[in-house]
Amino acid sequence: MDALFDLFSSLVNVLWSLLDVVVNLVRVILPWLPLLGWIGFWTFAVNWAKALPILRRGGFIGILLLMFVAVLVWAAVAPPENGRHLMLGLSVSNHAGKFIYVTLLTCIALLCGSAQLAGSFGRLGEFPEEPADDDHAHNAHGHNNDAHGSHDHGHDVAHAH
DSSP states (O other): OHHHHHHHHHHHHHHHHHHHHHHHHHHHHGGGHHHHHHHHHHHHTSOHHHHHHHIIIIIHHHHHHHHHHHHHHHHHHSOOTTSEEEETTEEEEHHHHHHHHHHHHHHHHHHHHHHHHTTTTGGGGOOOOOOOOOTTOTTTTSSOGGGGTTOOOSHHHHTOO
């Protein structure tokens, strides 16, 4: 009976140790969860094959403006405790620190797009093409045209080409 009790005690110890491992893993991952979500979003939720041509045609100006607004709002909403950020041994002002953070987040997003366009994620980074909607489809109203009977109520006039 002692052997069975020792086995049961060892199993309980293993379960407690596994619980400790999970708790410590959560403690390590939890502070990085927003950044992991940011990377996951820009890697798997954005179709960079469609976004890149828009950026090349001048969409980057909108991104720069959004970055500028993000720096201003973030600096006003969450200033550092002593008014300065410590980065790599340097003491930088509130707005400069927020500018560095926003620039790093933008660079991470663009790197995620670069990795997706390079095919680094295989099928996870592929987006199936959606069928093009036909603006003049007559059967796309949720009913067929025979249900109207023989009377004309302007349906053909509204969709005249």
